Amino acid sequence: MKRNLIILFFFVIVSVVIFLMTREEKEKKNLPLRFVSLAWQERSIATNLSIVKEWNDQHPDLQVEYIQGTWNSAHDYLITAFETGDVPDIFHYESSVIIDYAMRGYLTDLAPYITTEMKNDILDVAWATVTRPNGEVGGIPFLIESLVVLYNKSLFDEAGIVPPTIEKPWTWDDLRKAAITLTKDTDGNNVIDQYGAGIGLRNSANIIMNTSISFGGSFFRKEGDHFIVKVKDEEKKLLQTIVDMIYKDKSVSPASIGESGAGMIPGFFSGKYAMLVGIGSWGRQQLVENAPKDFKWGVMPPLKAKTQMYGVSTQTLSIPKKSKRTKEAMMYIDYMLSSTNTARLALDDWMIPSRKSCLEMPEFKDTIGSWDITCSAVNTLGVGSWLGAPGYVEWKSRVANPVLQELFAGRLTVDEAAKRIERESNIVLSRYKKRGEVW
Amino acid sequence: MNVKKYLSKATIHFLIIVYIVFLLFPLVWVVSSSLKSTPEIYSGSPTILPQQITFDHYISVIEGQQVFLTMWNSVIVGIVSTILVLLIAVPSAYAMVRYKSIINSGILGWILVSQIFPVILVMIPLYVLLRYMGLTDSLVGLTLIYVVWSLPFVLWMMHGYVKSIPIELEEAAVIDGANRAQVIFKVLMPLLLPAIGASALFAFISAWNEFFFAFVLMKSPALATLQVELARYTGMEGQARTGPLAAASVIATIPSIILFVFMRKWLTTGLVSGALKG
Numbered sequence: 001m002k003r004n005l006i007i008l009f010f011f012v013i014v015s016v017v018i019f020l021m022t023r024e025e026k027e028k029k030n031l032p033l034r035f036v037s038l039a040w041q042e043r044s045i046a047t048n049l050s051i052v053k054e055w056n057d058q059h060p061d062l063q064v065e066y067i068q069g070t071w072n073s074a075h076d077y078l079i080t081a082f083e084t085g086d087v088p089d090i091f092h093y094e095s096s097v098i099i100d101y102a103m104r105g106y107l108t109d110l111a112p113y114i115t116t117e118m119k120n121d122i123l124d125v126a127w128a129t130v131t132r133p134n135g136e137v138g139g140i141p142f143l144i145e146s147l148v149v150l151y152n153k154s155l156f157d158e159a160g161i162v163p164p165t166i167e168k169p170w171t172w173d174d175l176r177k178a179a180i181t182l183t184k185d186t187d188g189n190n191v192i193d194q195y196g197a198g199i200g201l202r203n204s205a206n207i208i209m210n211t212s213i214s215f216g217g218s219f220f221r222k223e224g225d226h227f228i229v230k231v232k233d234e235e236k237k238l239l240q241t242i243v244d245m246i247y248k249d250k251s252v253s254p255a256s257i258g259e260s261g262a263g264m265i266p267g268f269f270s271g272k273y274a275m276l277v278g279i280g281s282w283g284r285q286q287l288v289e290n291a292p293k294d295f296k297w298g299v300m301p302p303l304k305a306k307t308q309m310y311g312v313s314t315q316t317l318s319i320p321k322k323s324k325r326t327k328e329a330m331m332y333i334d335y336m337l338s339s340t341n342t343a344r345l346a347l348d349d350w351m352i353p354s355r356k357s358c359l360e361m362p363e364f365k366d367t368i369g370s371w372d373i374t375c376s377a378v379n380t381l382g383v384g385s386w387l388g389a390p391g392y393v394e395w396k397s398r399v400a401n402p403v404l405q406e407l408f409a410g411r412l413t414v415d416e417a418a419k420r421i422e423r424e425s426n427i428v429l430s431r432y433k434k435r436g437e438v439w
Numbered sequence: 440m441n442v443k444k445y446l447s448k449a450t451i452h453f454l455i456i457v458y459i460v461f462l463l464f465p466l467v468w469v470v471s472s473s474l475k476s477t478p479e480i481y482s483g484s485p486t487i488l489p490q491q492i493t494f495d496h497y498i499s500v501i502e503g504q505q506v507f508l509t510m511w512n513s514v515i516v517g518i519v520s521t522i523l524v525l526l527i528a529v530p531s532a533y534a535m536v537r538y539k540s541i542i543n544s545g546i547l548g549w550i551l552v553s554q555i556f557p558v559i560l561v562m563i564p565l566y567v568l569l570r571y572m573g574l575t576d577s578l579v580g581l582t583l584i585y586v587v588w589s590l591p592f593v594l595w596m597m598h599g600y601v602k603s604i605p606i607e608l609e610e611a612a613v614i615d616g617a618n619r620a621q622v623i624f625k626v627l628m629p630l631l632l633p634a635i636g637a638s639a640l641f642a643f644i645s646a647w648n649e650f651f652f653a654f655v656l657m658k659s660p661a662l663a664t665l666q667v668e669l670a671r672y673t674g675m676e677g678q679a680r681t682g683p684l685a686a687a688s689v690i691a692t693i694p695s696i697i698l699f700v701f702m703r704k705w706l707t708t709g710l711v712s713g714a715l716k717g
Contacts, residue, residue, distance in 0.1 A: 034658065040674035042499070042683075066660070070670040073654055076559065080655045084566045086575060088658075262678040266481045282675070290481040 032063035033329055034088040036078075038071050038315075041285065043348040051336050051344070064090075064332055082106040087320035089329040095129035095141060095314045100393055102130075102138035108319040109136040113330040121339065126354040128383045129314045139316030142337045142345060144352040146377045147210055147278045147310060149175070149303060150287070153296035155182060155194070155274040166376050169301040169308060172241055175277070179251035182274040196251035198273030199242065200261030201408045205400035207261075207278040210311030212238050213382055214303065219400075219421075220386035226433045227389040229425035231418035238305070239407060239414045247410060252277075257408045262286070269295060281374050285350035288369055299370035302380045312381040314354060352378060391432035399424045466692075473497065473685035480681050496686035506687050508661065509668040514694055516578055516653075516664060517646040520585035524593050524642045525635060527586070532597035533623070537606070547598070550591040558651050566655065576658040584656070585646040593638045600634035601627075640702050647695060665691050 039048045045068070052066045067088060069077060074093060078101070081087045101107050114137065119127075126141035156163055161178050164170040170178075179196025186193050199207070212218060217234035220227050245252040253273055256264065261279035265286050268276050276283065287297050302308040317337065319329045335341070339357040346353035347363060352375055358364060364375045386392050399421060407417040467487065472480055473496050475489040500506050535543050565584065566575065574580030604627065612626045653664040669691060672684035 040671065040678075040680070042680065067658060068660065068663075068671050070654070070667075070673060071675050072670060072673060073651070076562075076651065077655055080562050080566060083563045084570065086566070086570055086658075260678075266485075269481055270484055280675075282678075286481065290477045292478060292482070 032065040033090065033325060033332055034065050034067055035332065036067045036069045036074075036088040036091040038069045038074055038092045039349070040071065041349060044345070047344050047348045051341055055332060055335055062328055062331070078106075082320060082322065085322045087322045089323045089325055090317055090319055090332060092315065092317055093139070094145070095139070095316055096387075097393060098130065098138045098316055098318050099132070099388055100390075101318070102132060102136060103388070103390060106321060107138045108321050108323065108326050109138075110140060110319065110330065111135055111137045113326070114140070115334065118334065118337070121355045121357050123354055123356060123378060125312055125378070125381050125383060126314050129312060129387065130316055132388065139318035140333055140337055141314035141316050141354045142342050143315040143349060144354055144378065144381070145313050145315065146281050146352060146374070146381060147207060147302075148281050148283070148374060148377070149300040150268065150276040150279060150283060151298050151300060152268065152271065152274050153298050155271060156298075159274075163298055164300050166301045166373060169304050171304045175275075175303055176241070176245060176249060176251070179245060179275065180249050183249070183251040192250065194271060195253040195273050196249075197245065197256075197275040197277050198253050198259070198264040198267055199256045199277045200259050200264050200279060201242075201256045201404070202258055202260045202263070203401045204404045204408065205396040208238065208400070208404060209384055209386065209396075210313075211278065211305075213309050213311050213384060214305040214307055216306040218385040219425075220384070220389050220392075222385065227386070227429055229395075229422055229429065231421050234306075236414050236418055239404075239417065243407065243414060246408065257405070265290075275300075281352060281377075282350045284369055284374065288350075299373045301373055302377055308380040309382045310377070310380060311384040315351070389429070390435070391429050395425055395428050399428055469685045469688050472681060473689050475682065477682050496682035497690070500683050500686045500690065505660065505663070506665070506668060506690055509663050509665045510691065510694065512578060512662060513647055513665040516582050516585060517643045520582045520589070520646045521639050521642040523582070523586045524590050525639060527590060528593040528597045528638065529631070529635065532594055532601045533627070535594075535598055536601040547595075550594055553591050562651070562655060569656065575656050576662060578662060581653060581656055581664070584652050585642075585649065588649075588652070589642045589645045593642055596638050596641070597631075597634060600631060604630050636702055640699075643698065644695070 035052065037045075037048050039045045049066055052064050056063050069092070074091075075097065078091065078093070082101070098107065111131075118140070122141060123144075126144060127137070130139045130141050131137050151163055153163075159178075159181050161181060164174070175197070182194065182196040183192055184194040185191060201207070209219060212235050215234045215238045217232060217238065219229050219231065219235055221230050242252070246254060246256070253267070255267065261276065261283060264273060264276055264279070265283065267273050269291055281299075284299065287295070291297065302310055317333050319326055319333070323329055337355075339355050342353045342355050343358040343361055343363065346358060350369070353359060353364065359375055359378065364371050366372060389395075403412070403417050403420050403424065406412045407414065412420070471487060471489055474492045474494070476491065476493045476495065479490060535546065569575045569580045569584070572580075574583065608626055608630075609622050612622045617625065648666060649664075650666040650670060654667045654670070657663050657667065669684065669687055672687060673679040
């Protein structure tokens with residue numbers, strides 16, 4: 001009796017497992033393409049969903065399923081997917097991460113699938129963010145992330161400061177002078193309550209890296225077939241400028257040290273900071289939707305140091321190597337990133353579209369929302385030399401962000417920070433060098 | 440003496456009030472933010488109470504995303520996993536305490552060691568195993584994961600509780616003519632009710648708050664859990680849709696509050712009945 005029960009128990013277990021496995025096999029045949037999107041703003045999600053719906057209406061035999069991802073967990077989600085083979089067919093992410101995935105062999109090389117129209121229409125600088133030296137393309141760049149300087153028009157008018165124009169951009173010295181003028185104790189209690197500028201320095205590696213290009217720096221240098229980090233005079237000049245603005249001029253709010261760019265926006269609305277330096281162009285969306293009614297603001301053209309060149313990164317669509325429907329997935333990407341759809345996505349995310357044809361559209365030349373000045377920055381965007389450096393993502397979080405945080409908090413001098421960055425960076429990078437990953 | 444006693448009582452009350460304010464402040468802030476308009480949230484001069492109450496964020500949450508569906512998924516997964524955990528943990532703990540064997544301490548040690556592994560380390564092998572069984576993207580698979588995940592700790596908790604009950608109580612019941620089932624259900628269970636309540640609360644809250652397994656395992660939007668849904672209100676570089684996030688969070692806390700109110704009553708009843716019968 002007992003033996004029979006044990007046999008029955010195992011029979012039931014085996015039957016359940018076989019049923020579940022065959023069910024999975026049957027279902028696989030008619031599965032839709034899975035698209036993981038990281039859109040998170042209401043309008044942007046709506047546009048993504050609407051594009052998916054339009055595709056599904058036109059392609060009843062090749063449906064797309066929209067899966068909402070999140071920026072905070074996308075990396076862990078994707079790594080698990082790549083390692084287990086249960087991958088989405090298309091996913092949305094950013095260039096600095098997908099080049100790392102491309103090097104690790106997780107992504108389909110999209111170069112053979114890109115149409116001539118798409119290849120010619122997307123800006124070269126955007127392609128440069130996703131293309132390996134061997135010509136392999138890890139993703140299709142569709143939105144360009146650039147840093148802008150926002151300013152409060154009313155406070156500028158009050159102080160008699162004329163904002164820069166595309167033709168007459170400001171230098172960092174001009175910005176410093178204006179910031180000093182705009183720094184005020186408005187109620188006479190010997191406490192500054194209006195700072196010239198706020199800079200979101202909580203995780204400042206991104207701002208510093210992209211801005212360092214305009215100072216002629218880059219932190220990363222290629223030595224043979226691998227990368228090393230050097231903090232030379234050019235990089236030090238940028239760091240010293242910001243440190244001086246915080247501690248010497250006292251024109252940058254000390255609150256900047258612990259805040260993100262997004263976290264500075266309420267203070268910008270209340271007039272606590274006359275300028276927000278180094279915020280992503282998406283920040284304009286917050287201003288348009290959430291600013292008080294009488295709040296007047298503008299965007300400055302890129303600041304000039306040695307040049308006006310700033311580092312660029314892009315948002316991308318990629319196809320994992322383990323996706324079994326590369327051609328179908330690429331058909332959807334072609335559709336989703338058509339000129340019209342790219343423009344819709346860029347407008348709703350308040351970012352620069354990567355397509356030249358979009359930049360010609362009147363919406364992207366509009367003065368409302370400062371689209372004209374924001375999009376003019378495409379002429380001054382460059383690719384940082386750190387692109388493709390194995391270990392760059394880890395370097396940013398383990399070395400650059402913590403050391404820069406200590407520097408801006410006043411616990412290190414620029415020289416001390418430079419030495420620490422060099423020493424700690426090269427420990428991290430040498431680990432990647434041993435693994436033999438090559439850009 | 441009376442003054443001293445009065446002062447001591449007043450200090451205790453004051454400290455309790457401070458502690459309650461400290462605990463309640465985040466909740467008050469979330470509720471307040473959920474009722475403020477977006478420009479007011481971003482106004483730069485924050486106030487505890489909204490200047491003008493708006494339900495726009497609640498409407499946007501209810502209309503726009505699947506907060507109730509995901510909440511339902513979380514409730515189902517949480518309740519089923521809690522019941523399964525208790526069904527396994529209570530008899531296991533009893534057996535481990537009352538039936539001495541040389542492997543008991545080894546098993547307890549292993550249970551403790553199993554808690555050391557970080558989620559990310561076990562995620563990939565676990566995923567492969569579940570996929571092989573056809574249980575990824577399935578609430579059944581997620582429930583099993585939660586059972587496995589909270590079982591060791593619940594087993595530890597129950598082991599401690601069962602151990603603290605004197606065996607003499609069971610022996611007395613046996614002398615009075617009770618059989619094994621009567622000993623367990625009429626003597627032991629009433630005494631274990633507070634422990635079962637605490638363990639159930641732990642298991643449920645672990646499942647309710649869990650994010651990573653749910654995020655990685657559940658591919659279909661219809662199967663997402665509440666925590667995954669809430670995470671979707673956050674974006675790049677620490678940005679968040681603060682108003683809708685606050686409104687969704689308020690809605691999300693309602694089942695936990697109901698459960699706690701229910702469990703609190705149950706915990707007290709269990710404690711009292713255990714004491715009377717013991």
